[in-house]
Amino acid sequence: MTKIITSIALFICSLLSAQSQFDQGMGKAFQLWGQGKNTEASDLFERIAAAEQTSWLPNYYVALINTTAAFQTKDKEQINLLLSKAQNAVTIEMTKNPNNPELLVLQAMIHTAWIAYDPMTNGQKLSGKVMELYGKALAIAPENPRVVFEKAQFEIGAAKFWGTDTKPMCAQIEKAIGLFATFKPETTFSPKWGLESAIAASANCK
Template sequence: MEKVILILVLSISGALFAQSDYEKGMNQAFELWGTNPAEASNLFERIAHAEKDNWIPFYYAAQVNILNGFTIKDKAVLTAQLEKAQTLLDQASAISSDNPEIMVMQALLHIVWVAYDGETYGMLLSGKVIALYEKALQLAPDNPRVVFGKAEWDMGGAKFFGNDTAPFCKEIEKSIELFAKFEPKAPFYPIWGKERAEQVLATCK
């Protein structure tokens, strides 16, 4: 009996230690993100391969590459960056299918291409972005990143065609209310977006 208890204690201690290593690594990656995005992405990816049933590190590894894509002007560099991000998102989706957070990030990847060259990629990818947001909204109507992402995209379309943006401003207001109520489902679960939503809402005034 004592041996059984010892094994259980050692197992629990090992799990706690592994979790501690995970948290330490994730925190280190977030710290690196501000100064060395490439190394942050690599660290998130290394953590992801160690945490084989956890989609979150793959998600952040992809997000680093996607957000950095908005600053890249060279098409070859951008293509390589977003292809890597797509692979990481695919790995995240393989672990957690029909995940609205991953859908929002997938939509954002497409939006990087639209921002890079609207004439080439606007018509090609707009339908995919809309479909992703609509599906995510069906799955998680109270997810603030879903509500905000869709509203910001729709607002951009309304501005492009000279249409009224007021309905989308209301949706952005709704997303900010949802951000205030949102409770993460796990450690390091995505919580980003509120500051961006507030910035976009300020343009509605």
């Protein structure tokens, strides 16, 4: 009996230690990201993802860091490098959980980054896929503010391109801002981003 209790105690300690290592690693990666050290943060999230394959979050942040960075450059080689890394991370997690709305939004953002880089080449090819992803995410999680906001953002871009009214999308951005106030992330490290961008987008929305 003593051996069993000792074994259970050791098992629990190992679980707590592993959880602690995960938390510490994630915290450090977020710290690096906050300091603008995108490459270091992405690399650390990638290492955590390899060690903690039951959590989709490390790869999610690998993809998010690299996708957001891709929107900030026009260098083809750099964009290809960033979005390839992002796509690989998302693909790994979507294979496990194809109905995760946060991953669906991120996949749509990767496509959008390609469209933003080369609208003439990628717009027609990827726009339909983006709307399909947002439609699926919205059906799964209609109260998720990132789903509502990013869908509206993409639709505004399309509306401006075609010269159509953006007021319905502006209303959706306002809705997203309200949803941010009530949305409760599942864990400490679950996605929370988007409110500041939504407020800024709303201020410029016409």
